Amino acid sequence: MKLSRLNQISLAVLLLLALVPMQSFVYDLFMMKVFCFAIFAASLNLLLGFTGLLSFGHAAFFGTGAYVCAHAMKEWGVTPEIGVLLGFFASIALGYVFGALAIRRQGIYFAMITLALAQVVYFIATQVPFTKGEDGIQGVPRGVFLGIFDLSPSTSMYYFALAVFALAFFFIQRIVHSPFGQVLKSIRENEPRAISLGYNVDRYKLIAFTLSAGLAGLGGALKSLVLQLASLGDVFWHTSGEAVLMTILGGIGTFWGPIAGAAVIVNLQNYLANLGGWSTIATGFIFVVCVLAFRRGIVGEIAHRFKVTL
Amino acid sequence: MFELLGITPQALTSQVLIGLINGSFYALLSLGLAVIFGLLNVINFTHGAQYMLGAMFTWIGLTQLGGWLDMPEFQLNYFVALLVAPLLVGLLSIVLEKTMLKRLYHLDHLYGLLLTFGLALILEGLFRHWFGVLGNSYPVPEVLEGGLRVSGLFLPYYRLWVVALALIVCFATWYFIERTKLGSLLRAGTENPRLLQALGVNVPLIITLTYGAGCALAAFAGVMAAPVYQVTAVMGSNLIIVVFAVVVIGGMGSIAGAIVTGLGLGVVEGLTKVFYPQASSVSIFVIMILVLLVKPAGLFGRTR
């Protein structure tokens, strides 16, 4: 079976990632965090890069996924794959509601409505008892995958996270390369044309938004297992902003962009955190440089240079 | 005296009054943003940081400048700061526009937004690094100290001064843009820059100056805020999304919309603080959703 160039590279990367627990240079918890945020960034990428819609409120889905999964794991004692799926579907449902409200607006108004809706979710999260407010849901058990594999040890959790990440990645690939994905691309490139061709553009956008929301929730659910915690920070608007940054930095419209962006930002926060305000300054600096000079993002620039799809 | 939902009419009036005071502040703060978006189509996320710079420069002028210049007695008082800080910030913003923002005009709005967001982070990070997070206290200028007692409510003179000045500046800006020749030139520049350029008007210069003016307005609001709110590096980021909401609800092209919405929102927030205080922070976003559902371009907005 001849694999496309993209798939060859993807397999190589996944293989490399599978080797991480066997060395001690890269810390596996760090890598797991990257997976969660990569899925989150990828969900935004699907919306922005492939459909042309910018959402400022995606943290609402990330957080919903995290809270639902955490609650299910802790209070109902489900297995991790069920927990993650519950988080995914909860975000799909929320995404459908948000999408239905926001879709008919354009550009900045769309972004602002998503932000406003996310702020409402944040407020609800502070009030509703099951989220445990400021403390968050702590001590989330990692559970026993399929009733067989205990995910408490780091290595087992790592492979679970890697598998979820790989699945999400391939899911997005399938969407983009499907006829549905082609219509999304045409909407991004020339919406009036797509309408004139008879496509129900709003419906396509809504489906894309809902899928994107579900994926963001998937990232959040995974995160609640990795860090064993779901907190208000997950639904705060700064988190939405961070995800946008990761997507832009990695490269809008690329496949591997989100993980590259996530890896850089998570790494940056890790290393610069001890230096006080430098983390914010560096993040801002990256934003500025990216927008002025590297609009294609890291992976985008590489793809452009070597003339491949990444 | 009858009570409405547990609140006396007297208490209600005071809360509405307080709401109007806050509202005028919101209106002033969103004014610059509305100007920049209305005339330049740029979403200036740096607005919060420029507001913070205005307050910071005011505080520095009063307390630190003397030390830096080795003249311990030297102080820039509040009223001088009202002129100097916006000027400085305006100049700084012009430099930002000429070196960076300019390059993005031909691209999607998104990039301008991201650039200004990045700049905001840099400015905030720098000031956080230099001056810490807890911030500093700036005193109310002596001539404006004290207040008057109105039916059990204490209204500080300083707050009344803020309302008066804010409303004057808001009205003046609106009048300038909507009613004067220069204003109509500005508006024309946005709608059809090439034509205007062909007629011999230096459009890039106008754009640069407009951006500088909008940012100066943010800094002006910052100077006014310094005696009331703690002067910290993060004071802008706390307010920025509220200000955005005001401008969006008012309609992104509309100066009058921003002013009216700012005032209205102040009142709504004030009333929420009485009847359901925990929700006072989120009330503005609920309004935004409701308004945008009914009027997609905001209350006074023109769909482009």
Add this chain to the structure above:
Amino acid sequence: MKKSLIAQLVAASLVAASAFTGVAQAQAISDNEVRIGVLTDLSGIYSGIEGPGAVLAAQMAVKDFGGKVLGKNIVITSADTQSKADLSASKAREMFEKDKVDMIVGNVSSASALAALEVSEQFKKPAIVTGAASVTITNEKCTPYSVHYVYDTYALARGTGQAVIDMGKKNWFFLTADYAFGHTLERDTTAVINGGGGKVVGGVKHPINTNDFSSFLAQAQASKSDVIALANAGGDTIASVKQAAELGLIGGKQMVVPLLIFTSDIQALGLKTAQGMLFTDGWYWDYNDANRKFAQRFMKEFKGVAPTSVQAGVYSATMQYLKAVESAKSDDGDAVMKRLKSVEINDGLFKGKIRADGKFEHDMYVLQVKTPTESKDKNDLAKVVKVFAAKDATVPLKDSKCKLVAGK
């Protein structure tokens, strides 16, 4: 060609991996070093309370101890949580799992503290919480490895609440931050008020990070209470005090009482605004000679700013930990915890004992902010007006909801 490349990669990684994984050696001191992690907010909203000053305090403790314990080096690492629970959880995990840290000290927001405590229980290593306030740390959420060192909401309520009630101020109005911490503080203080014959005449809950308090303060004013109690923290406390001063409430008929405020917050407010206010703290630098001596040494390295109670707590906690390691002859978590909970602590800064539920029982102080004329220099912020004894300041052991002591 590609296949062999991958095969080579795999082989190389395996070789490298085996070089890194050392053979675990069973020793009294793990990894031949005692590693202490200072996990705190280094750059975020609470960095003034603990922050870089806490790292300095820990370093001072190590130096005073002699730099070595049982012949092995002591190493201090630090990490920034920015008061975010997420970062606290991952940094705590990284410290215990990757850096093989033996003890974590610090933690200034209750959510981050709880996250770190979960991890410390998993790894069976002590975690000494110094900056966070929540009583749940030694009640519902206690673990065999947690210690709560400097203060908690119960002590604040008892100290300030009782002191103000004793002044005859019976009617209270609460301005409460709408989250668990604010609610707990309000609840604990209300208990003191009711017990002292007072009454809560009204209250309002505000969202955290509120900018403008004028509306809430106006409601407080309208209630005509004797006391306006601020059950909030950090930026909210600073903003509410500043605006209360603006509205002429400080020094007026209604007494403004901040239930949680640190010397770092008072610095930020300035004495003109904060003068005369009563507050409770676990330690004050100008209280006795030992405190003053420590503070002078601290100030020399910390730009002339005196240490907060929490920073002093970090010094003391680190010192006590090292002493416990020395007497237990090991840095094993269980052995050290047993020692910590069995000794009388009296290191000049704090005097008391760590109980079975992990709470460090020691005296607390009610202080009053000085007026600008009373203050002689920028650190001379307050004076102690009342000392209240450890047993009054702490939840009685029989009432503790900690699973380690419940039912005893």
